Amino acid sequence: MTTSRREFLRIGVAVSAGLLPLPAFGQAAPRVVIVGGGFAGASCARALRHTDGRIAVTLVEPNATFTACPFSNAVIGGLREISAQQFTYERVAADGITVTRANATAVDASARSVTLGNGARLAYDRLVLAPGIDIRWGALAGYDEAASTQMPHAWKAGEQTLLLRRQLEAMDDGGLVVISAPANPFRCPPGPYERASLIAHYLKTKKPKSKLIVLDAKDAFSKQRLFQSAWAELYPGLLEWVPLSKGGKVISVDPATRTLVTDFGRHQAKVANVIPPQKAGHIAEVAGVADRSGWCPIDPVTFESKLQPGIHVIGDAAIAGAMPKSAFAANSQAKTCAAAVATLLAGATPSSPKLINTCYSLVAPDYGISVAGVYQPTGGQLADVPGAGGVSPAEAPRGARAAEAVLAEAWFRTITSGVFG
Numbered sequence: 001m002t003t004s005r006r007e008f009l010r011i012g013v014a015v016s017a018g019l020l021p022l023p024a025f026g027q028a029a030p031r032v033v034i035v036g037g038g039f040a041g042a043s044c045a046r047a048l049r050h051t052d053g054r055i056a057v058t059l060v061e062p063n064a065t066f067t068a069c070p071f072s073n074a075v076i077g078g079l080r081e082i083s084a085q086q087f088t089y090e091r092v093a094a095d096g097i098t099v100t101r102a103n104a105t106a107v108d109a110s111a112r113s114v115t116l117g118n119g120a121r122l123a124y125d126r127l128v129l130a131p132g133i134d135i136r137w138g139a140l141a142g143y144d145e146a147a148s149t150q151m152p153h154a155w156k157a158g159e160q161t162l163l164l165r166r167q168l169e170a171m172d173d174g175g176l177v178v179i180s181a182p183a184n185p186f187r188c189p190p191g192p193y194e195r196a197s198l199i200a201h202y203l204k205t206k207k208p209k210s211k212l213i214v215l216d217a218k219d220a221f222s223k224q225r226l227f228q229s230a231w232a233e234l235y236p237g238l239l240e241w242v243p244l245s246k247g248g249k250v251i252s253v254d255p256a257t258r259t260l261v262t263d264f265g266r267h268q269a270k271v272a273n274v275i276p277p278q279k280a281g282h283i284a285e286v287a288g289v290a291d292r293s294g295w296c297p298i299d300p301v302t303f304e305s306k307l308q309p310g311i312h313v314i315g316d317a318a319i320a321g322a323m324p325k326s327a328f329a330a331n332s333q334a335k336t337c338a339a340a341v342a343t344l345l346a347g348a349t350p351s352s353p354k355l356i357n358t359c360y361s362l363v364a365p366d367y368g369i370s371v372a373g374v375y376q377p378t379g380g381q382l383a384d385v386p387g388a389g390g391v392s393p394a395e396a397p398r399g400a401r402a403a404e405a406v407l408a409e410a411w412f413r414t415i416t417s418g419v420f421g
């Protein structure tokens with residue numbers, strides 16, 4: 001770190017206003033490198049620049065186009081095109097952020113540098129890792145990367161999403177579709193059940209003799225009561241959920257025959273969607289910020305790693321206590337982390353935050369349900385604020401469900417325009 005940067009750090013910060021005091025003319029600005037241009041990383045980059053335009057922010061992301069997972073279940077169900085999920089980094093760059101199209105391959109925490117795929121090194125004063133998830137290949141016997149070309153996971157949006165959709169379109173009426181849902185924790189807790197709903201909607205309207213089985217490694221899931229009462233109303237006899245206690249846990253798969261094996265039997269599917277166990281994006285492990293669980297323990301006020309000082313972890317990769325792994329949570333964490341990083345760079349102490357999550361799920365195109373929560377640091381973790389948040393009412397007229405479906409679309413437009421627009 002240069003003398004001029006230390007000088008900058010000595011200056012106090014107007015934390016509450018989110019503004020850093022101006023450094024003396026000619027002093028070098030602090031450098032923040034952010035790895036991963038998804039909901040967490042791109043939001044954090046923009047929030048940092050908006051907090052103080054003099055912080056030099058570099059966003060490292062290999063893809064020119066980001067493909068969003070929220071609403072990708074509607075693409076699989078034939079209700080939406082993948083192009084509606086895709087966003088570029090033009091507006092992010094227009095904020096004065098250096099967008100570097102590369103993969104981060106290594107982190108030297110003591111030298112404070114990130115190595116890119118082409119061998120270049122980026123020096124940082126603070127590093128934010130926002131790499132999302134990676135699949136734990138091999139954690140489910142038989143499910144490796146090659147297997148995902150036969151039994152798509154579609155848990156990272158893009159080609160996998162389209163593959164699952166094409167398989168459903170190619171299936172004859174009367175076929176068996178099987179989804180396997182993983183144990184906690186995983187990206188988007190309501191996601192498998194929204195997917196089951198929208199695949200059931202597709203089958204009901206296009207291939208009504210077909211059947212859908214959800215094999216689950218859990219006995220309980222997010223918004224369960226709401227999903228199950230909607231399924232009973234909309235998809236009776238078509239969609240069957242098999243919990244852990246009734247033999248739902250898939251213990252191995254055979255991609256050649258699209259067979260899923262549980263302790264209780266075998267299911268040979270025409271279309272199999274395997275949502276496998278997950279972990280933080282690989283770079284987290286490389287940087288030494290992931291623990292044995294595969295996820296990243298963080299300080300709940302600053303999102304700084306508990307394992308490597310100077311490195312913050314946000315989004316799905318982080319262990320964020322009661323906060324689910326969602327795009328909204330990632331966005332909320334990104335803004336909190338940006339404020340904390342700016343404050344720390346100015347040598348001040350970040351104040352304790354409150355974070356929000358809202359998550360909509362579609363059970364049918366005109367049937368939405370939601371869950372919301374508020375979180376704060378409590379006992380070293382992010383915990384629910386008692387009495388805040390909740391879920392859609394159990395009993396509600398269809399008009400209310402239709403209104404929530406409209407709100408879900410508005411939610412998607414708002415969050416994506418905030419991050420990429």
Ligand SMILES: Cc1cc2nc3c(=O)[nH]c(=O)nc-3n(C[C@H](O)[C@H](O)[C@H](O)COP(=O)(O)OP(=O)(O)OC[C@H]3O[C@@H](n4cnc5c(N)ncnc54)[C@H](O)[C@@H]3O)c2cc1C
Pocket residue numbers: 035036037038039040041060061062063066068069070071072073102103104105130131132133154155156187188191195281282283314315316317325326327328329330358359360361
């Ligand atoms: C089917 C489905 C439906 C969902 N629906 C919803 C929903 O309705 N609402 C909601 O809130 N959430 C939803 N989610 C969850 C949401 O998609 C994730 O929680 C969110 O994407 C997490 O953001 P992130 O920034 O942590 O990860 P991501 O958005 O995945 O971004 C990670 C980025 O990091 C980049 N990256 C990874 N490694 C490197 C590296 N080494 N170098 C450089 N860049 C790297 C990747 O290319 C990627 O762009 C859904 C998820 C799924 C799968």
